[in-house]
Amino acid sequence: MLIRLIVLAGVMLAVVPAESARAQAWSAPVGVSAPGAIGLRPEIALESSGDVTAVWNGTDGVSLTVETARFSGGVWSPPTTLSDTNNIALFPHVATGPGGMAVAVWTDYSGPGGDLVAAVRSGGIWGPAETVSLPGADTSNARVVIDSMGFAVTLWSDSSSGAEILQASRLVGGNWLPPENLSQPTVDATDGRLAVDPFGDVTAVWSQDDGVEQTIHAVRMTGGVWGLVFEISDPSSGGAFPQVTADSAGVATVVWQTTAGSPAIGSARFSGGIWGGATIVSTPGADCTEPGVAVDGGGTATAIWLQSIGGGYVIQASRHGGASWGAPANLSTPSPDACAPDVAANGAESMAVWYRDNGTYLAIQASRFVGGVWSPAMDVSVAPEDGAFPQVVVDASGYATVVWESRDGLDARIVAARFDPNAAPAVVPLMDDLAKIAFLLALGGCGLLLMRRRPITN
Numbered sequence: 001m002l003i004r005l006i007v008l009a010g011v012m013l014a015v016v017p018a019e020s021a022r023a024q025a026w027s028a029p030v031g032v033s034a035p036g037a038i039g040l041r042p043e044i045a046l047e048s049s050g051d052v053t054a055v056w057n058g059t060d061g062v063s064l065t066v067e068t069a070r071f072s073g074g075v076w077s078p079p080t081t082l083s084d085t086n087n088i089a090l091f092p093h094v095a096t097g098p099g100g101m102a103v104a105v106w107t108d109y110s111g112p113g114g115d116l117v118a119a120v121r122s123g124g125i126w127g128p129a130e131t132v133s134l135p136g137a138d139t140s141n142a143r144v145v146i147d148s149m150g151f152a153v154t155l156w157s158d159s160s161s162g163a164e165i166l167q168a169s170r171l172v173g174g175n176w177l178p179p180e181n182l183s184q185p186t187v188d189a190t191d192g193r194l195a196v197d198p199f200g201d202v203t204a205v206w207s208q209d210d211g212v213e214q215t216i217h218a219v220r221m222t223g224g225v226w227g228l229v230f231e232i233s234d235p236s237s238g239g240a241f242p243q244v245t246a247d248s249a250g251v252a253t254v255v256w257q258t259t260a261g262s263p264a265i266g267s268a269r270f271s272g273g274i275w276g277g278a279t280i281v282s283t284p285g286a287d288c289t290e291p292g293v294a295v296d297g298g299g300t301a302t303a304i305w306l307q308s309i310g311g312g313y314v315i316q317a318s319r320h321g322g323a324s325w326g327a328p329a330n331l332s333t334p335s336p337d338a339c340a341p342d343v344a345a346n347g348a349e350s351m352a353v354w355y356r357d358n359g360t361y362l363a364i365q366a367s368r369f370v371g372g373v374w375s376p377a378m379d380v381s382v383a384p385e386d387g388a389f390p391q392v393v394v395d396a397s398g399y400a401t402v403v404w405e406s407r408d409g410l411d412a413r414i415v416a417a418r419f420d421p422n423a424a425p426a427v428v429p430l431m432d433d434l435a436k437i438a439f440l441l442a443l444g445g446c447g448l449l450l451m452r453r454r455p456i457t458n
Contacts (some may be wrong), residue, residue, distance in 0.1 A: 023422035024382055026366075032403060032414040033058065033068050034079050039414035042403045045096040046346070046393035051403045053102050054391075055082070055092040055123075056414050066092040066106050066119075068126070071401060076416065082119045083108060083129055089117070097146030100124060103171065105132070105142040105154050113138035116156045116169075118176065132176045134159055138147065139167075143193060147200040148366040151222065154191045155182075155204055155216050164188040166206050170224065173177040176432065182219055183208060183228060191216070197246040205232075205242040205254050211296050214238045214259045216266075218275065220252075233258075234278040239266055245295045253301040253320065255281065255291040265291050265305045267325065281318050281325045282307060288316075296345035297396060300371065304331075304343040313338045315354050315367075317374065332356055332377050340389050347396035351419065353380065355387050355404070362386035364404050364417075370425065375424075380417050381406065387415075397421070 013096040032054055033039035042056040057064055058081070066083040069076050082104055083089035092106040102121040107114040108129070119126055128407060133139050138160040146152045151172035157164040158179075159307035166178040166189035181298035183189035192206040202221040207214055208231075216239035219229045233239035238259035246252045252270040257263050258280075265282040268275055282288040287308035295301045301320040306313045318325045332338055337357035344351050350369040355362050364380040364387035379386040380402050390404040398421030406415040 002186040012231060025203050025419055025421070026378065027418040027420070029381060029406065029415040029417045030076065032056075032076050032079070032416050033067065037067075037079070038412055040405055040412055041091070041389055042391055042405060042414050043093050044391045044393055044401065044403050045094045045102065046344075046395060047102075048095045048098065049100070050397070050399065050447060051100070052393055052403075053094055053096055054414065054416070055094040055104050055405050056405075057090065064088045064090060065392075066104065068094070068104060073417070080126060082106075082126060083117070085403060086110075088305070090114075091140070091142065093143050095144045095146045095152065097150050097152070099150070101146060101150055103144050103146060103152045105144045105156075107139050107142060107156075112370055113160055115139060115144055116158075116167075118144070118153065118154060120152075120173075120174075121312045123341065130176065130442070132179070133158060133167070134179055141190065141192060142225065145194045145202060146198040147196045147202070148198055149200060151200065151224075151275070153196070153202050154192060157190055157206075161185065164190055164238060166192050166204070168204065168221075168226070171353065172224075180226060182206075182229070184336040185406060187211075191241050193242055193244050195244040195246040195252055196250055197250045197252070199250055201246075201250060202335075203244055203246060203252040203254075205244045205256075207240045207242060207256070215243075216240075216242050216254065216256050216268075218244075218252075218254060218268075218270070220270070230275050232275050232278060233266055237264070237266060237278070241289075243291055243293045245293045245301060247299040247301070248297065249299055251295075251299060253295060253303075255293045255303045255305075257289050257291055257305075261286050264288050265303060267293075267303065267320075269320075279325065279378075281305075281328070282316065282330055290339065290341055292341055292343045294343045294345040294350065296350055297347040300345075300350075302343050302345055302350045302352070303385050304341045306338050306339060306341060309334045315356075317343070317352055317367075318367075319350075319369070329374055331374055332365065337362060342390055342392050344392045344394045344400070346394045347362075347398065349394050349400075349421070351392050351394045352402045353379075353390040353392045353402050355390060360384075362388060362407075364390045364402065366392070366400075366402065366419070368400075368419070368421075370398075370421075380404075380419075381415075384408075394419075
């Protein structure tokens, strides 16, 4: 009888629905873009104070602009337009730095090509947009980082000469330095990404296509000077869509999608002054795509990606604690529309987000890594609006902010929700050791099978 009571209590605790977890830990979504305005494809960055800066594309049906808002003091500021409303501005990215500094970059189409344009926030005020690329450039895929001293580096691809050349510029003393070529002028360099460590060293990575194979290349900037370029992927497996992060010790971790055979998730790390060999993070033979990576305050990196399973996609993650990548964990259930994963980490916290079709609407979902395990998937958005392209940041205290594109019919707007770790249910075993033993004895082999199953998702 005692065992039966323990089993019953354990089962009752185990079936807490994911929606209850959302209600306890996640705030209700709030609008970030202006009421009635259309907002698309947000990007966000965390400030050291815990404030958050977001940028996105806004449109009135005629022009496309870059908009921004800041979360501070518990509320979002009214949006500010950064770009020239007479031009077409696309694909903004943002980074934050010391003292509330921020830099937003985007491609601005005011002529036959697209200029790389940047705006700087200092003292809480955004300055005017300034062209960083050379005259006649045709840029795309702008990225930016800021180091602890307030020096910014921006990266983009320029196809004005035929091949897509990766270029970079540095903000020093309030002025953007002339662009430098990082890739070879005869091959295509795309999907550039940046990471900066606390020492001010910057790592740039990209996918390079010479017409025969795609490979991942990397270069580091130390003391304001770019070093040698290294091919860090395995030539036999290739690489595309790289992502990079850097920890407090200066270790850089890169992940990418392999391009030969069945796509997998590859990785390489820069540590001790050298690049290590390429490894495979995902399950061998699995079909994987859309990689992402983040690193927490202890130097543990988390990689996230999509894996095809039975005609659908499941969100998977693996963690690297310094020795090797761990076994992949499922964060969601298979769904044809599960996609766009993002991951953030800070302090001892990691948070993954994505969107998936739950049968009723496209839901923004999240999973938190705490206590050594990933939590069951939590709904962040609410019906009936569809959600897409979520972006997440998490501060050192575990408070997370998710911003996404919320769709109601043909219209889209930018909304956000906050995660309060103090209101979240603990992600710990649901029974003490005695109860677990009784639970397994009562269920026999089925109990062992249940213990091996992935976490239940909504």
